[in-house]
Amino acid sequence: MAPAQQGYRLQDVGSRGDMYYKFSGFTQKLAGSWASAAYSSQGLKPVAPSEAPPIIFATPTKFASETTTYDYAGKNKVPQLQTFFQKSDGIPVHLKYGLPDQMLYRTTMALTLGGTIYCLIALYMASQPKNK
Incomplete structure (x- = not known):
């Protein structure tokens, strides 16, 4: 062949x-x-169940009108905070809470200034050729 x-x-x-x-x-x-x-x-054969499976969720369904509401949030403080932050007393909004806001602001400014200086030094060192 x-x-x-x-x-x-x-x-x-x-x-x-x-x-x-x-x-x-x-x-x-x-x-x-x-x-x-x-x-x-x-080789799989279809098998019909001999009895109905047990009911998993046997409790009856509750409607929305039957549910109880819970007050997890407590008292609504938003209106009080709005009046506090909208007062025109000459202080910027990001400093209205006093000492904690001032500390966060100053820390952020110090880290920003330090990072800028570090980047400028790294850029200067990268621009200089290495001496052998």
Whole structure:
């Protein structure tokens, strides 16, 4: 037989009416099988449950009108804070709380200034050639 004719020809494969295939989980390829194995996938048979499963959530459903509301947030302080921060007393909003706001503001300004100076020094050192 010539090397070009070693495989099945298309009409030979098409003429065989008893060839069935199924997916092989072992080789991860299609493999030839019997008709009964090909039609019942991997040997799994449909099983009908003999009894109904137990109810998981047996409590009745509550409607929105039946639910109770809880006050977890406490008293609403927003109106008082609005009047406090909207007073025109000449102090900027970010400093109205006094000493804690001043400390946060000054720390932020010091870190910003220090970071800027550090970046400028690093840029200056990177721009200078190394002497060998």
